[in-house]
Amino acid sequence: MTKQASEEPLASQHDVDGMEFESRGQWAMVVRRFVHNGQAMTGLVAFALMLLVSGVYTALHPNQYSALSTAFNQGPSAAHIFGTNGIGIDMLAQILKGVLQDLQVAVLVAAMSVVIGTLVGAFAGYYGGKVDNVLMRFVDLVLVIPVLVVLIMLAHIVAQQANNWFYLAIIIGSLSWTYIARLVRAEFLSLRERDFVEAARALGASDWRIISRHMIPNAVGPIIVNATITVAGAIVLESTLSYLGLGIQPPAVSLGLLIEQGQSAATTEYWLFVYPAAFLLMLIVSVFFIGDGLRAALDPRKNRVRS
C-alpha cells in the first residue's frame, strides 16, 4: 500500500506533457526509503500520535491542566486514567499540556539553530579565508560557554517573566546553533570544490544564487537530520532546567516540571512520576528515531545509479 503511494508520482512523470520542473522524484525516493524503515516509521507514528492527542485534548479542554478538583492524590481510574495530583489536577491533562509545551520550546530552539547555524556556516564555508576564520572563532567562543551555567544565571531573571517558555527557548536557541554551523561549514567546504558549483560559477552565477540554489539544497539533508537532534536536545535541556526549578514555572507545566514535582512521591504515588517520565522518554526516543530514519533516507550514496 505504502509502496504504491510513493511510486505513484515517479510513474506519473512519464505522462507529464511539456515542461514542468518539479522536485518530486528526488523527494519521492527519500519518502519511499523512510516509509520502508520500520524504526523510523515507529518513531513518526508515536510522535504524530502524541502531538495529535495532546493538541486535540488541549484544544477541547484548554484549562483542564490547571483545573482543581476534590479528587486529591488518586491513582489511575476511569475518570482520571493517569490519576490526579495533590491538589486534584488531572495528570493526563497536565502531561498532554506538558508535551505541547516541550515541543513549543524545542521547535523554536531548532528553528533558531537552523537559521543562525546555516547562515553562519554557509558564509564561513563558502567564502573561507578571513570570513571563515572570524566566524569560526566566534563559534568556538559560543561553544565554550557552558550552557547550563548561563541558563542557571539567566533563569532567575527569566523565571519572573509571564510567558517564560519563550525567553527560555531564545536563550537555549542562541547557544545551540554552533553544531549546525560547524556542520554546514564542513558541507560547504566540500561542496565548494564540486564541479557543479564550479560550473555555475563559469556560467556567471552570483554568490547568492550558488549558495541558495546549489549549495543549501545539497546540504539540506544533514541540516534536517541535525534539526531533529536539536529538537531532542532542547527537550532534554528544558526538562533538566525545569527539573532544577529554573525552567518552566507553575502554573505552566512541562514534562520536566512534572517529573520534579512527582519524584518525591515516586514510591507511593507512582503515577505522578512514572507517566510524565514515560512520556518524556517516548517523546525523545521518537524524535531520535525520526532523525535516524531521515539520515538513512537522505543518504545520497544510496541515490546513485551506476552508468
Next chain:
Amino acid sequence: MVEPLLDIKDLDVRFSTSEGETRAIRGINLSLNPREVLGIVGESGSGKSVTALAVMGLLAKNANVTGSIHMGDRELLGMKDRQLSSIRGLKIGMIFQDPLTSLNPVYSVGWQVEEAISAHQDLSKEKRRAEAIRLLELVGIPRADDRVDDYPHEFSGGMRQRVVIAIAMANNPQIILADEPTTALDVTVQAQVLEALQVAIDQSHASLVLITHDLGVVAGLASRVVVMYAGRIVEIGTADAIFYSPAMPYTHGLLGSIPRVDDDGGARLRQIPGSPPSMIGTQPGCPFAPRCPLRKDICLTEEPALRSVSSTTGTEAHQAACHFASDVVTMPLASMFPDTSDDHEEPPQ
C-alpha cells in the same frame, strides 16, 4: 591437451540488494592454461571484476555464488577463509586498480613485500630483506636497496603499482590476477608498469589474467581474449581472432567505436546505440539484442549459447554467443554499425 591451471564451470554470482537481485555473472565457463596471458575485456558492469573477486574468494557478504572454480584438484568455491589464504598470495597473486589503497600507508614498502614473503616462506630476516630488494629491483624500482624503507606516500603512482606487482609475484605464484592494473595511471607510466608486469610473468612463469576495458592494452599483451557483456562471456578466442575476425556484433561495435592513435581521425566513430542493460531481473533473449543492428526475432526470445565459430580457420577455440556468428565473422570490421549521428529525431530549426 594441457591440464588447465584454473577451471571455472557454470559460475553464477548474484547480489541481493534492496532494489532486487542483481545477476552479476550468469553462467561462465572458462579455463586458464599454464603460462598464458588471458585478457578479459568488458565495460563497467559486465562482470569482469566480479569474476576475479570470485576466484579470490573476495566477494562481499551479500553475494550468492554457485558453480565451481577448480585449481588443480582443489575446489576454491566454498573454501574457508583460512584455507583460501594458503592459495591467495602463494598460488595466485592479485593486482588491483588503485595502488594507493592496496598498500598500507603505515608500513614501509619493504616491510609489505617481506610480509607477503613470510606469509608463505620461512626465511631468515636477512634473506627476506634481500629477496624483497631483489623483487623491487626486478619490477624496475631504481635504487631499490635505498628505497626499500620508504613509505608508499613517498612513491609515485606508477612506482606504487610496481610495488604491488612485486608483492603479487613474491612467492612465484602460478597465476597473477590483474584487475585494471593501469587504469589509474598516465599513458607513459602505463607503459612502464606494463613492462614491469611482463618482467614479472617472464620471471615467475605465471599465467596472467589481465582484466581491463582498454582493448589496446589487451592487444599488446594477451594471447587469448575473453569479451564479457552483461555478466556473460560473449566471445572468446585468440587475440588475432578477436581483433581481426570478431564473431559477435558487440565486439565489432567496440572495435569500431574507439578512436585509434594511428588513424588520422577522418572517419566518424561507429557508435553502439543505447546503453548496457540493467542487471536487475532477467529478460529473455540475447542481452545485446536491443542494441544490435542484426537483431532478428530469434534474438529477442532465445539467448544464444557460446558456440564454436566454424568458419574461422586456424583458431580452434574461437567461440561466440551469437545466433549469426558465422555471418558476423565474415563481415568487414566496423561495417555493421550505421554511420548515423544519432538515433534521435532531428530538432526543429
Next chain:
Amino acid sequence: MTSEAPVAIETTTPLLSVKDLVVHFKKRSHRFLKSYENTVHAVCGTSFDIHPGETLGLVGESGCGKTTTGRAVLQLIRPTSGSVTFAGQELTGLNREELRGTRQTMQVVFQDPFGSLDPRMPVGEAIAEPLRIHGQWTKSEGHQRVGEMMNLVGLEPRFANRFPNEFSGGQRQRVGIARALILSPRLLVLDEPVSALDVSIQAGVVNLLEDLQARLGVAYLFIAHDLSVIRHVSDRVAVMYLGRIVEIADQGSIYRRPSHPYTQALLSAVPIPDPHKERSRRRIVLKGDLPSPVDPPSGCRFRTRCWKAQAICESETPELLELEDGHRVACHFPEVIEVV
C-alpha cells in the same frame, strides 16, 4: 571538423588568444612546528590561439597543467601573469560583473558527469539555469528553448523534470553539453569530456560534439589525456609537459611527424587495439618519474627524463620555435621520429 581547410582557419583573427600565461599556486606545507610556503608552478608561459570554429586539442599527462590552463582561460582561476584575449577583449583584470558578458560566449563542460550536475536540480532546470542567470528566461519561450536543446543533444525533452541520478553517464554528459550551449557560446572549453565514460558510450558523445561544431560553428578547447580521442577530434594539437607547451602543430603533422622527444614517448606509449601492430611497435619507455612542479628542472623541463639531454638543456630553456609550417617545437635537438 578535420575536413575543414586549414588555410581558411589561418587567415581569420583568433577568437581566443593566450599569451605567456602563468599560473602559480601557493602551497603551504607543515613539517613539525614549521610551516613552509611553496610555489607550485602549474602553468609557465603558455601561448596559443584558437580560431573561430576550430578545435585545439590540449593534451598531456596528469600534473602537466592542462586543466589549470582551461580554468585560467575561463578566469575561474586568475592567472598570475600573462594575457587571455577573447573576441578582442582582455579578460585578465576584469571583475566578476565585467566577466558576465564573456561568460555567455565562453562555456565549459567538465569531466565528471556525476559531479558536474547538481544532484538536487532537475536536468531541465539545470539546462535552463544559464538563461535565468543571464536574464534571458521568459515564461513563454524558456521551456521551448530547453526542449530544443535537449533534442539537439539527443535527449527526450519529456525527461526534463528528472534528476541527474536517473540518467546514465553518457546522458548526463549530454545534459552538461546542452547547458553549455544554450546561450550559443562561441567557445566551449571541454575538460576531459569523455574520459569518465565507457568506450561504447564515448563514441556517441564524441560524434555529438563533432556534429554540434559542424552545425553551430562553435570552437573547442578540447582538454584530454587520451591521445587517440585528441587525434580524432582536433584540428590542431598542443602537447603540454610540466606547465609548458612542448609541441604544437596541426593534428596530422604532430601525429605523423612528432619532433619533441616527449611527444614521441607519449605517442609510442599509447596502446593500439591491433595485436600485430602493437607487438611489433617500438616503444619508448621513459625513465623515472615526473619532477615536482614545486621545484621544476632548470632549462628544458623534460631533460631529466630525456635520452638526448645535453649540457645546453640544463642551462637554456628551449623556445617554442617553428620547425616547419605551423609546427612548433620547444627542443634544442628536434628530430622527426615516426612512432605510430
